[in-house]
Amino acid sequence: MSNIQVVEAKISSIRKYLKLLERYRKYKQKEIEDNPDLKGAFERYLYLAAQATIDLAEAVIAFKDFRRPTTYGDAFYVLDEQEFLPKELSDKLINMAKFRNIIAHDYEDVDFGIVYDAGKNRLVDIEKFIGVVREKLNLAHVLE
16 A cells, blocks of 8 residues: 555544544533443544544655654644644644543543543544645545
C-alpha cells in the first residue's frame, strides 16, 4: 500500500468512528455515565477516533517526509512546524492526543464529564483536520 493509500485508509477509519459516535449524540451525559455498556462503547469509540487521527497525522508525516515525531502529541506539532496545520488546530489536536493517553492509561480515574464533552464538542476538530489533509494533499476524491 502506498503512503497516499495509507492516508486515505486512515481518513476512512476516522469517518467510520465518527459515524459510530453520532449514535451517542441523542444521550444526555447521565444516561451514558449510568449505563456501563453505553459508557464503555462511547469511551472506546472516542479512543479509536483519537488513535486513528494520530495515525493519520503520522501517515501524513511519512508521506511528506517530515521529521519523525517522538510522541503522539508531537505528530501534530510537527505538522504545525511544517506549516501543514494552523497553530490553533494543532494545539487542539495535541490536547486530543493527551486525552487519548488518559483514556488508554488512566481510564479508572477519568472524569466522565471531560469524556462526554470530547464526544459532544471536540469531534469537529477531527473533521477540520481531515479537511486540511484533503486540501493539502489534493484528496478531493476521498469521500466527505
